[in-house]
Amino acid sequence: MTIDGKYTAIGKYLPRVDGVAKVTGAAKYAGDINMPRMLYADVVRSPYPHAKILKIDTSEAEKLPGVKNVITGDYYAKKGGLYLADKNFLAHKTAKYRGEAVVAVCAETPEIAHAACKLVKVDYEELPAVLGPLEAMKPDAPLVHPDLGSYRVVPIFHPVPGTNISHKHFLKKGDTEEAFKKCDKIVEHEYYVPHVQHCPIEPHTATVKFDASGNLTVWASCQSPYAVRNALSDSFDIPLNKIQIISEFVGGGFGAKAGTTIEGIIIPLAKMNVGRPVKFTYTREEEFRDAYVRQGMLARIKTGVRKDGKILAVENNFYWDGGAYNEYGVNIAKAAGFAGTGPYNIDNVTTNSYCLYTNHPVGGPYRGFGMCEIHFCIEQNLDVVANELGISPVEIRRINGLRPGDKTGMGEVMQVSGYQPCLETILKELKYDPTPRKVGDHKIRCMGIAAGWKSPSQPTDAGSSAIVRMNEDGTFFVHTSAEEIGQGSNTALTQIAAEVLNVNPDRITLKSGDTNMNPYEWQTVASRTTYCAGNAVKLAAEDLRNKIFNLAQMKLGYPARDMYLERDDENNCTWVVASKYHKDIRADIKTFSLGMPLEDGSGIGGPAIGVGTFTLPNNMAYNAADSQSEKGVAFWTIGVTGVEIEVDTETGHVKVLQMLSCFDPGKVINTELYAAQVEGGMIQSLGTALYEAMILKDGKLMNGSFLDYKIPTAYELPDRLESFVCEFAEETGPFGARGIGEPAMVPGAPAIANAIANAIGTRFDRMPITPDMVLEAINNKKS
Amino acid sequence: MKKIDIKFILNGEPVELTVAPNHTALRVIREQLDLTGAKEGCGAGECGACTIIVDGLAVNSCLMLAPELDGKNVLTVEGLAHDGKLTDVQQAFIDHVALQCGYCTPGFIMSTTAFLEENKKPTREEIEIALSGNLCRCTGYKRIIEAVEDVVAKRGGK
Incomplete structure (x- = not known):
């Protein structure tokens, strides 16, 4: 910031700091690792949704020339997991979904590993399977995890032993029962959201290597290197100082790479081959099925309103199809549990959100973390309520949308809320009109709106840290473990450091993606990075600045209190200035890079390093x-x-002809990267609204390829795709910033669903809303 | 399997290699030549992340067998910039923030580079169709299309 209080680096567009590396092919992703003497892993997968593993015969596979090791779940007997320790990296005793890894092989080439897998004989006894959330809730349902009661669990989660409920989240505000009695109208509806896939273009990959002194190096496509390190340490009893996770660039995460999956499978194999790296990469089909998927969800929503449109009470029941392991999924049910009202001011709320074990692929975090799913239901339901009351979808949102001072379902007072200004911005920019218009003889155009909210679903004490170092020439390194997964964290964090230090961002290099070299970061998830890691970087830069001012007192002869930094791009430097009254008394910031030399030849202060830690x-x-x-x-x-x-x-x-979004992300750090995040989120939501669903038949994934599972292409780009912003500062955010990555995806799908309902008069209670569904609805209306 | 000797031009320089006949061009370029700009996203020609230019045509290198490279003129993303100077397509992708995670970016840049040689004055729809074989999950495509349009405009196509 300048002495006049103007920002020099934030709130502007800075080109992506990783741009050149990414357009030249120089950016290194985990799968780009090539090392001599690499071994390759592959796995044998269960053909049943639920089966007891009776016997595994690996003898033929082991005889195949070039095969190094063939191992079973016995090597992975210790269960692990982020919130609930329910998972083994390889199936142990039972296989719980169709596709679960049962045997792992490593060999001299991928082809040999693959051939060896086909030689493994596994005898199974098929068990009754649970293939849906309501089925899982039945009292006589088969149990996916009969030993649930013995699992380690973070105490904020509440598994119910003897059932398939891995977490039941309950929220109660006010008295819904009494409030429903006072309502003029009560509307009850059921909605369904299918499993979908994140589809990062980079499939999961990991290469792991043990050296002779027991150090483990893991090159992984992972969003959260420290969380991976912790999970591997816990599962394999390796001390944290012996594990290094390297993940410089990630080819798309969206939550899929938030946990630990593929890395754990190959660690025992690498341990048997000390000195040789073992690599395992998912095929696209595996990426669809065996990476985390977005959980399916069934919602029952009961809304009670007064005839003037004020919502008096809401009762939500969410049933999450969590799949075979819910170690991460429980937190999604929790997030939905406490956000179940959506961004509305409702005095009486009851929410039950159940995370359920089923014999389906494993659910996990996906951009929006439950919010995309519940808002598909909440925001459509709001339009239904409005229609039944005879008021407009806009009016019901104006009446109930959160304003500052209102209370959330959790009872927290909203200090800031951009709901109403965002709504008005979109109505104006879209020239909103929900009347269907005929175009030609067989096309109807119509509009729809929806809102959404999201908070980071993270431990309340999640930590971040950063180190800022000055080099001898006045350039800087910023070290964090915020992971660059495409969202632009390397650029935004560079801007934050540049703002505090008043240096040209060109003079800063940001380092991340290596747990041995960079300090702790809980995870790169939850749209928390700009806020949490941003705060840590800001604190580290401030620490460095204060140390420089401290030394500069001696050099300049003025107190640190009045000093400031001034960016001078003409001279390619930054000045430490004594005070605004003594602008000519100044020293180049690099003077203090190694401490400060004194006249007698000695020095003081030592090399310039700033540290920032944030909770x-x-x-x-x-x-x-x-x-x-x-x-x-x-x-x-x-x-x-x-x-x-x-x-x-x-x-x-x-x-989709036009798609516009307005968010309140607090202070925007990088204007174009904000817009880019919002645009990408909108198109991802468009995909879920119109095209995407994992088709599961008896637990078997039927469409595990980009040919059979369509994601949006350039051809589906709306004629107008645009973002807007209302900036209401977050008090505790760095320069007032909060997160935007995930919220960007939340309101898109229900907005499209509402527009379709406005256009043809039929509401769809499930997505994707495919042409056959639309056509059938139109034909039914005709007949 | 008997290995095969091949010779081709790679990014302007002659290359002689011995390759396994069942290896793809993508694998050989990435693993034997250590040019890792081209990525494997699906291994089935569905995502375009492995796009390279062979004799002027954009191809999915995951669907091309390595021996087919013999005698060809091959361009990968690493061969575009010279002496630190980016091509106009590369620069436009940066200027328009037409990339996020960057994994699909080399493929998009190679597809765009080849396409603009074929069609110097494409319409927006032609660009969208030409690039719909390249999947991107991050950007929502708008900025990619704008980057391509910018290149067309600056080359005098519009």
């Missing part, structure tokens, strides 16, 4: 009995999406 301030655990908390989350990011669509009544095809 969320006053983020308190909620009350387990009712999920109420004064400050249960770090912040809420709120926004609104509006769309115009065109329905072809002859084909049922829906084209």
Whole structure:
């Protein structure tokens, strides 16, 4: 910041600091590792959704020339997991979904490993399978985890032993029962959201190597190197100082790479081959099925309203199809549990959110972390309620949308809320009009809107840290473990450091993605990085600045109190200035890079290093009995999406013509990267609304390829895709910033669903809304 | 399997290699030549992350067998910039923030480079169709299309 209080680096567009590396092919991803004497792993997968493993015969596989090792679940007997220790890296005694890894092989080439897998004989006894969330809830349902009661669990989660419930999240605010009695209208609806896949273009990959002194190096496509390090340490009893996780660039995460999956499978194999790296990369089919998937979810929503449109009470029941292992999924059920109202001011709320074990692929975090799913239901339901009351979807949102001072479902007072300004911005920019318009003889155009909110679902004491070093020439290194997964953290964090130090961002190099070289970061998830890692970087830069000022007192002869830094791009340096009254008394910042030389030849201060550590301030655990908390989350990011669509009544095809979003991300750090995040999130939501679903038949994935599972292409780009912003500063955010990556995806799908309902008069209670569904609805109306 | 000797031009320089007949061009370029710009996203020609230019045509190198490289003129993303100077396509991708995670970016840049040689004045729809064989999960495509349009405009196509 300049002495006049103007920002020099944030709130502007800085080109991506990783741009050149990424357009030249120089950026190194985990799978780009090539080393001499590499071994390759592959796995044998269960053909049954639920089966007891009776016998495994590996003898033929072991005889194949070039095969090094063939191992079974016995090597992975210790269960692990982020929140609930329910998973083995390889199936142990039972296989719980169709595709679960049962045997692992490593060999001299990928082809030999693959051939060896086909020679392994596994005898199974098929067990009854649980293939849906409601089925899982039945009292006589087969148990996916009969030993649930013995699992280690983080105490904020509540598994119910003897059932398939891995977590039941309960929230109660006010008295819904009494409030429903006072309502003029009660509307009850059921919605369903299928499993979908993140589809990062980079499939999961890992290469691991043990050296002779027991050091383990892991090159992994992972979002959260420190969480991976911790999980591997826990599962394989290796001390943390012997594990190094390297993950410089990640080819898309979206949550899929937040946990630890593929790395653990190959560690025992690498241990048997000390000195030789073992590599394992998922095929695209494996990526669809065996990486985390977004859980399916069934919602029952009961809304009670007064005739003027004020919502008096809401009762939500969410049933999550968590799949075979819920070590991460329990937290999604929890997030939905405490955010179940959506961004609305409702005095009486009851929410039950169940995470359920099923014999389906493993659910995990996906951009939005439960919010995309529940908002598909909440935001459509709001339009239904409005229609039944005879008021407009806009009016019901104006009446109920959160304003500053309102209370969330958790009972927390909203200090800031951009809901209403975001809504008005979209209505104005879209020229919102929900009246269907005929175009030609077989096309109808119409608009729809939806809102959404999201908070980081992270431990209340999640930590971040950063180190800032000055080099002898006045350039800098910033060390963090925020992971660059495409969202632009390397660029945004560079801007934050540049702002504090008033240096040209060109003079800063950001280092991340190596746990041996860079300090702790809990995880790169939850849209928390700009906020949490951003705060740590800001604190580290401030620490360095203060140390420099301290030394400069002696050099300049003025007190540190009045000093400031001044960026001088003309001379390619930054000045430490004595005070605004003595602007000519100054020294180049690099003077203090190695401490300060004194006149007698000695020195003082030592090399310039700043340290920043950050834990969320006053983020308190909620009350387990009712999920109420004064400050249960770090912040809420709120926004609104509006769309115009065109329905072809002859084909049922829906084209999105306009898609606009406005969010309140607090202070925007990088204007273009904000817009890019919002645009990408919108198109991802468009995919889920219109195309994407994992088709599971008897637990078997039927469409595990990009040919059979369509994601949006350039051809589906709406004519107008645009983002807007309302900036209401987050008090505890770095320069007032909060997160945006995930919220960007939340309101898109329900906005499209609402527009389709406005266009053809039929509401779809499930997505994707495919041409055959639309056509059938149109034909039913005709007949 | 008997290995095969091949000779081709790679990024302007002659290369002689001995390759396994069942290895793909992508694998050989990445593993034997250590040019890792081209990525494998699906191994089945569905995502375009492995796109390289062979005799002027953009191809999915995961679907091309290594022996087919023999006698060809091959360009990978590493061969575009010279002496630290990016091509106009590369620069436009940076200027328009047409990349996020960057994994699909080399493929998009190679597809764009080849396409703009074939069609010097494409419409927006032609660009969208030309690039719909390259999947991107991060950007939402808008900025990629704008980057390509910018290149077209600056080359005098519009």
